[in-house]
Amino acid sequence: MTGRAVITGIGVVAPGQPGREAFWEMIVKGKTATRRITLFDPTPFRSRIGAECDFDPERAGLSYQEIRRTDRAGQFALVAAREAMADSGLDPDAEDPHRIGVSVGNGVGNAISMEQEYRTVSDNGRQWLVDQGYMKPHLYSYVMSSSLATEVAWAAGAEGPATVVSSGCCAGIDAVGYAVDLIREGTADVVVAGATDAPIYPITVSCFDTLRASSTSNDDPEHACRPFDRRRNGLVLGEGSAVFVIEELEHARRRGARIYCEVAGYSARANGYHMTGLRPDGREMGEAITAALDEARINPDEIDYANAHGSGTKQNDRHETAAYKRSLGEHAYRIPVSSIKSMVGHSLGSIGSIEIAASALAIDRGTVPPTANYEERDPECDLDYVPGTAREADLDVVLSVGSGFGGFQSAVVLTSPRRIV
């Protein structure tokens, strides 16, 4: 365990316009991409809001065959991976493909295609013994989420270890943690790592309806997701992908690569308590934060910014606020804490990587993105949530956290290249 892992390329397909810079510009302006769902007719649903990507796979540069064989989630990942590769300046022909790995975080696989194809082969739910005659040839790639890693590996020319990390809504952080481990242990020099999900479709929307976890501000979609605000009423589903080129530090230096940040520490913990519930005392997320700081050998009071999970449910916001206080002590009150989910929604397995992208860009650009729609203080959530407007700040250490079904909590610590000696 000697290698150090740095991010040298970032690609993003987030709600709104695709691309890293479009994403960054949107979130620092505090603009929201939440709107009435257009991917299907949401009329019969309890929550009819989503944060959707304005994404045209052909315009985004995918080939006809790529489009045909991939789900929307795979398309996001391909576009983000190519942007990350281009951004890093890595020349795949100059690299040993055996030393390039892939880890793709994902929550619900190729969910839209699974559902669309189900409707066809079951004749819209009429047949339990579904009709093979209507089977699409790529159906097997939809049922397995691992096809997402296959696509990214092909795009990156990777022949090292490749996998999909699928720990629900923590997958976007855990996939980066997995990549860091591959680099530290010396298995790979470069890992194309990130996450993707495209869950905005009837079955997933129904699930969150049934759980009463999604926002019902159907008349005001732009302001529907209100993390940490007293009037919050649930999460808004999102979609998208963020992919990174994560590289061993010396490898990056040798080729003169631009370094966004180091992934200095990572940790995952489970609550061992409930598949969807969180303890109000913030214990498990606090433990994940502490363990990530320990791995990074960073003191809690060195953190300059916490990029929050901030899903906009009362349960999360209180758990998370308590977690910062448990793990950072009084320092929790001194740092900005913001949730970009207010703008890009909750894209399940992908959001952890999209938030890492925001955190890395925050370090790079010296700017803390805001929490949009934060207006009314909740007495139980009394930290500085950066309401509405971005802030300039020198950021040396940024924490990003996630929490998800299955009882998982993860935390990652990113540090500025200034700290690399």
Place this chain on the structure above:
Amino acid sequence: MSVPVITGLGVVAPNGQDREAWWQATLDGKSGLGRISRFDPDRYPVRVAGEATGFDPAEHAPQRLVSETDAMTQYAFAATNEALADAAVVPDDFSDLDMAVITANSSGGVEFGQRELQKLYREGPQAVGAYMSIAWFYAATTGQLSIRHGMRGPCGVLCSEQAGGLDVLAQARRVLAKGTRLVLSGGTDASLSPYGLVCQLSNGRLSEEHRPERAYVPFDSDASGYVPGEGGAIFVVESHDDARARDVERIYAAVAGYAATFDPRPGTGRPPGLRRAAELALADASLAPPDVDVVFADGYGVPELDRQEAEALTAVFGPGAVPVTVPKTMTGRLYAGGAALDVAAAALALRDQVIPPSVNVRPDPEHRLDLVVDRPRETRLRTALVLSRGYGGFNAAVVLRAV
């Protein structure tokens, strides 16, 4: 850290629903393949599968947990109970943060999902049940095991189709190296609902042979594809030092080496990555090919893929130089559960000093493999190599070594 070792094993397989029943059936060459019974398969070209027929989830978990889970997770409940008992682990004796769960999954809870999709499209969104949110996704099994057994350390879920069952052992090794003391690892899958089967049909690799005894015959000149199965295996993995300190009754094997590779993008003309995975895993274990006493092959049953694997094996070991076996000829390919089950077979082979057979296979001499067929072969075994390939380009190899 000292080397990770397997100290507990639990199994649910088509030819045996606990470890010893399955192992005895495996040594006896008793296959669990048969005509699909979950539904009438007559309308499909594929009619043979390895079903865990007769499995009663209520024997292994409270009804409440059975209601909120798919079969894939229920198999893991059973296998975990058996593995923990086998390793004499009482979770209360450990700090909850010192234990973790890392499982592989491939198709998710597809039968549960098909039922809820049917409700959605026949009856509307309000008919979808609350448990859909926690039963269908790939992380369901790890989450449920973590909660049920109070294991709060760094949990994980990996999906690399069949290869995932080996990748999780490497991830277990990583978290042990960082200080976790005990990991539940392995994989289970259950993909045999009608929609699940049709999804699999689309990959073009399933056998359309209707005679169970001829349907899945890897390395045979009649090989015509594979048979899907369900079930898997769960392990208790801990460091050798910790296992000794606990005074465990049995250490099955050390996870001595591991490697994963990915095949070149189609069209590059470069060779597939299985051979490299095997060689890297041996190097990781600081062993050489002659040290290997048995290979548990991936055995896809697809002629071209059998040829590639045979070439990889003869390139690493020389023609016929090492006994090779494919006990999954008796279970079918269990996806994420399949490689895990092969690890279980390798561990028990080391325990009992016997190589379980491949059944129904008449080895094609062109492959130049010493395939152990029909009857078990008793021999001195110290080191086993387990190979696995996952659809889409994934390769993984694990070296197990007696300690």
Place this chain on the structure above:
Amino acid sequence: MSANMTFDDLKAVMSRCTGDVEELNPENLGAAFTDIGYDSLAVLEIASQIQREYRLQIPDEAIEGMNSPQDVIDYVNASLSAV
């Protein structure tokens, strides 16, 4: 489907949701779900099963008020008589 919900109806619904309802009896209908072993997710599952079988749309506020089996019966019967 009858025009109102009886104890046996609820028990049947709960049995389809969670399987084990042996401990449920007319005497403990007023007991909190959490005290008789039903977590929040189980209550949501019961609610969606009722939506399905009784063709009701149960609003979020009503779910928040469903703390016991009796609350569920009262809510369903009030909704059915209001139709």
